[in-house]
Every structure is written in C-alpha cells, then in structure tokens.
Amino acid sequence: MKMRILLNFSGLVVILGLILMATGCNSTSVQYDIPEPLVDETIYLSDPSSFNLTVIGGQLIIPNAGHSGILIYRRYFDQEYYDFAAYELACPYHWNDGCGLLTSSMGDLYLTCGCNDHKYQALDGQSIDTSYTLPVKEFSCQFDGGNIIRITN
Numbered sequence: 001m002k003m004r005i006l007l008n009f010s011g012l013v014v015i016l017g018l019i020l021m022a023t024g025c026n027s028t029s030v031q032y033d034i035p036e037p038l039v040d041e042t043i044y045l046s047d048p049s050s051f052n053l054t055v056i057g058g059q060l061i062i063p064n065a066g067h068s069g070i071l072i073y074r075r076y077f078d079q080e081y082y083d084f085a086a087y088e089l090a091c092p093y094h095w096n097d098g099c100g101l102l103t104s105s106m107g108d109l110y111l112t113c114g115c116n117d118h119k120y121q122a123l124d125g126q127s128i129d130t131s132y133t134l135p136v137k138e139f140s141c142q143f144d145g146g147n148i149i150r151i152t153n
Contacts, residue, residue, distance in 0.1 A: 032137050034067050034088060034095045036153060039139055041065050043072060043149040053084070053149075059104060059122075061089070062151075068101055070139065070151060071111065073122050086151040087125055088137035091115060102136065111136055 068090035094100030099115040125136035
C-alpha cells in the first residue's frame with residue numbers, strides 16, 4: 001500500500017513539473033505584441049551623424065531599424081564606464097496604431113507616445129504612470145569602450 005501511494009505521489013510530482021516547464025513559469029520576462037524584426041546595427045561614434053551621443057542625454061534615431069525605428073540614448077559616463085540604451089520607438093501599447101510612435105527631443109528625459117502623450121523615462125524605459133505595466137522595448141546594446149556601439153536583439 002505504501003509503495004502504491006509513493007508511486008502515485010512520484011507520478012504527480014513528475015506531471016506537475018512537466019506542466020510548469022511547458023507553461024514557462026518565468027514571470028520576469030516581458031512579453032510584447034510588437035513584431036520583432038532582426039536587429040543588428042553598428043554605430044560608430046566617430047561618424048559625424050553620431051555626434052549627439054558624445055554627451056550625456058544625447059540621442060540618435062535609427063529610422064529603418066526595429067519595428068518603428070530605434071532610439072539610442074546615452075545614459076552616463078563616469079570617467080571609466082559609458083552606458084548607452086537602445087529602445088524600440090513603437091509604443092508598447094499603441095504600436096499597431098498610426099499614432100503609436102514614441103518621440104523624444106535632444107536632452108529630453110522622456111519618450112512620449114504620439115497617441116495619448118503618455119511618457120516613459122529615457123533612462124530605463126519605464127512608464128512614469130504605474131498603471132502602465134509594459135516598459136519600452138529595449139534592445140541589447142554593447143559598447144566596445146572606444147568607438148563602436150552594437151545593437152542586437
């Protein structure tokens with residue numbers, strides 16, 4: 001009798017484990033509905049068109065990358081470490097609407113949705129309103145420490 005209960009319990013544990021693996025219990029990843037075309041962009045800071053990225057808060061838009069364009073934002077420089085972010089310019093909530101383009105001006109601290117003027121922080125892509133749970137989609141951004149920034153997904 002004990003053996004049968006043990007086998008039933010073991011079978012239940014295996015089945016529950018398989019269900020959890022199949023449903024993907026990782027709740028930390030953000031799921032976007034925005035289509036994700038291949039992104040593999042290289043930016044050279046020595047290029048005159050990239051001059052804005054030489055200052056903190058500087059921005060550069062790559063219009064034909066990602067779904068609706070990509071904004072590269074220079075977060076800070078502490079004499080040893082450069083930090084850049086690369087954001088999708090499609091609004092996380094209105095990406096499929098004609099107005100769903102995020103805009104920002106040089107030195108601006110926010111990305112603004114064209115549909116409802118909702119603002120997201122340029123520093124980390126988070127919404128300034130806690131009722132909006134999706135941040136701006138961020139791409140992987142590597143800097144070689146000298147001249148090259150590479151953006152990928």
